Amino acid sequence: QSADVSETLAKGRILPVVVLDDARAAAPLAAALTAGGLRSVEVTFRTDAAADAIRAMSEDPQLFVGAGTVLTPGQVDEAVAAGARFIVCPGFSPRVVAHCQQVGVPVFPGAATATEIQMAIDAGLDTVKFFPAEQLGGVAMIKALAAPFRSVRFIPTGGVNTGNLRDYLALPAVLAVGGTWMVAPSLLAEGRWDEVTTLTAAAVNAARE
Numbered sequence: 001q002s003a004d005v006s007e008t009l010a011k012g013r014i015l016p017v018v019v020l021d022d023a024r025a026a027a028p029l030a031a032a033l034t035a036g037g038l039r040s041v042e043v044t045f046r047t048d049a050a051a052d053a054i055r056a057m058s059e060d061p062q063l064f065v066g067a068g069t070v071l072t073p074g075q076v077d078e079a080v081a082a083g084a085r086f087i088v089c090p091g092f093s094p095r096v097v098a099h100c101q102q103v104g105v106p107v108f109p110g111a112a113t114a115t116e117i118q119m120a121i122d123a124g125l126d127t128v129k130f131f132p133a134e135q136l137g138g139v140a141m142i143k144a145l146a147a148p149f150r151s152v153r154f155i156p157t158g159g160v161n162t163g164n165l166r167d168y169l170a171l172p173a174v175l176a177v178g179g180t181w182m183v184a185p186s187l188l189a190e191g192r193w194d195e196v197t198t199l200t201a202a203a204v205n206a207a208r209e
């Protein structure tokens with residue numbers, strides 16, 4: 001992972017995980033997130049609109065846009081061509097990680113076990129997405145994993161929200177937290193941008209406390 005991407009994510013502390021059905025929502029969503037105080041976003045390849053949404057959101061100079069739920073080398077290429085600055089995966093795929101390294105885009109693979117963390121270390125990585133965080137044991141599990149893996153940083157995602165994000169961010173091993181709570185599908189589908197901004201601002205404030 002290139003240090004500047006990690007630094008950007010560490011500064012923002014919160015990475016919204018976006019699932020967009022319609023790329024036309026990308027521009028107002030970018031505006032809503034930046035109005036709420038966030039500068040980074042992960043747009044997932046769970047929908048066909050992902051590449052177009054990344055392209056549209058990348059036009060906002062205030063926003064640092066990455067691609068999520070990247071499962072294949074082809075999606076890495078699509079994401080990078082659309083302007084993605086980093087790649088996030090739900091799990092550890094050696095071929096996806098190798099491809100990211102070949103094309104020179106920072107990658108944050110998912111890791112849920114000590115073995116998967118060692119695979120990431122073997123691949124030369126120092127930061128993993130810890131997914132699904134709450135279901136895996138949350139803060140206590142990260143504390144336990146961080147003990148042997150002293151140089152590894154985590155981006156816990158899954159079940160994180162404004163109520164519990166401080167507990168995660170208090171751990172030195174946690175770089176940032178990710179989640180969908182401020183960009184719930186219903187908010188995006190119905191264009192409730194003010195609510196996205198309100199939820200985002202609340203999360204940013206909680207992270208600062």
Ligand code: 3PG
Nearest residue numbers: 017157158159179180181
């Ligand atoms: C992800 O892929 O990162 C998760 O779907 C996010 O989990 P959340 O919806 O519980 O925030």
